[in-house]
Amino acid sequence: MKKLMLPLVAFLLITGSAFTVWTAQDWKIADGYSVKFDGGDPSGEFTGLKGTISFDPSDLATSKFDATIDVASINTGNGMKNTHAKSEKWFDADKYPTIQFTSSAITKTATGFEAKGTLNMHGVQKEIVIPFTFENNVFKASFTVNRLDYNINTAEPNHGGSVFKVDLSVPVTK
Amino acid sequence: MFKKVFLHALLSACLAAIAALLYQRIYFFATETDFSSVLSTGKLIALSILTSTGAALLNHILNRIFKKRGEMVFNFLFSIISFMGVMVPISISLPLAVHSPELFPGLGVPMVFFPAMAWYTVNPLFVKKT
Structure with a gap:
C-alpha cells in the first residue's frame, strides 16, 4: 500500500499542476475602461464596470467572461436624460440595478474572437454573440443591442432610437 | 443712433460678463463642480x-x-427670448468627461438672464430725454 501511496501523490500533484497551467488566465479590469453606447440621441457611457475575466487565447475552452454594469452609473452628458434613463420608464435602475453578461462559449474567428453568452438586462435574458479582439492587454468589442428586445420603454419604440451601438474598450492587468 | 445702441451693448456686455464670471466662481465654490471646460472665461465673455x-x-x-x-416691443421680445434660452443649459449634452452634468443647469440657467439684466440695468443711461 505504501508503495502505491507515493506514485499516487505524485500523479495527483502532476495532474493538479497541469490543470492549473491549462486553466485560462485570470485578468483584472484596469482603470481607463469605457463602455459607450450610441443611439443617436441619446448617447453616452456606463462608468460602473465590474467582473471576472478568465481568458487565454490558446485555451478558449476554459476562458470565461462574467461582467456586470451598474445601471445607475449611466452618463449621457445631460442630468435630465440621466434621470430619465434610470427611471421606471427606461432602465428602472431601482428594480434592475445591473446589466450582466455571462459567456458560455468563446471561439476564435478570422478577425478575433466571439463570446457567446447571456445578456441579462432589465429582467430579460437573451443569448447574444459579442465579437471582440484582444491586443496589448485590451479587450475591444463593438456590437448592437435593441432595447425593445429587453422590454425597455416598449411604449415608445421611436423615442430616442431603439438600436444602440455599444463600444467596449477594457484594459486588463494580471 | 446706432453708436448709442452699440455703446449700450458694449456696457451691458461688460456687466453681463462680469456677473457671469463672478457667478461661475461662486458656483464652483458652492458645488465643487468644474464646468470651465464647457464654459471657459473666454466663452463667457464671447457669449x-x-x-x-x-x-x-x-x-x-x-x-x-x-x-x-x-423700446416696449424690444423689452418684451428680449425677455421672452431670455426666458426661452433657459432650455439651452437644460437640454444640452455635455462631453462625457465632465462630471455631475445634473448640476450644469444650476450654473447655466441664471446666466441666460444676465445679458437682459445688464441691458435693463444700464438702460436709464441711454434713454432718450423727452
Whole structure:
C-alpha cells in the first residue's frame, strides 16, 4: 500500500499542476475602461464596470467572461436624460440595478474572437454573440443591442432610437 | 443712433460678463463642480458680447420699425427670448468627461438672464430725454 501511496501523490500533484497551467488566465479590469453606447440621441457611457475575466487565447475552452454594469452609473452628458434613463420608464435602475453578461462559449474567428453568452438586462435574458479582439492587454468589442428586445420603454419604440451601438474598450492587468 | 445702441451693448456686455464670471466662481465654490471646460472665461465673455450685440441689433431694428413703441416691443421680445434660452443649459449634452452634468443647469440657467439684466440695468443711461 505504501508503495502505491507515493506514485499516487505524485500523479495527483502532476495532474493538479497541469490543470492549473491549462486553466485560462485570470485578468483584472484596469482603470481607463469605457463602455459607450450610441443611439443617436441619446448617447453616452456606463462608468460602473465590474467582473471576472478568465481568458487565454490558446485555451478558449476554459476562458470565461462574467461582467456586470451598474445601471445607475449611466452618463449621457445631460442630468435630465440621466434621470430619465434610470427611471421606471427606461432602465428602472431601482428594480434592475445591473446589466450582466455571462459567456458560455468563446471561439476564435478570422478577425478575433466571439463570446457567446447571456445578456441579462432589465429582467430579460437573451443569448447574444459579442465579437471582440484582444491586443496589448485590451479587450475591444463593438456590437448592437435593441432595447425593445429587453422590454425597455416598449411604449415608445421611436423615442430616442431603439438600436444602440455599444463600444467596449477594457484594459486588463494580471 | 446706432453708436448709442452699440455703446449700450458694449456696457451691458461688460456687466453681463462680469456677473457671469463672478457667478461661475461662486458656483464652483458652492458645488465643487468644474464646468470651465464647457464654459471657459473666454466663452463667457464671447457669449456676453454676442448676446448684447444681437440685442443691440434687434433694438435698432425694432426702434426703426415701431418708432415710439420700439423700446416696449424690444423689452418684451428680449425677455421672452431670455426666458426661452433657459432650455439651452437644460437640454444640452455635455462631453462625457465632465462630471455631475445634473448640476450644469444650476450654473447655466441664471446666466441666460444676465445679458437682459445688464441691458435693463444700464438702460436709464441711454434713454432718450423727452
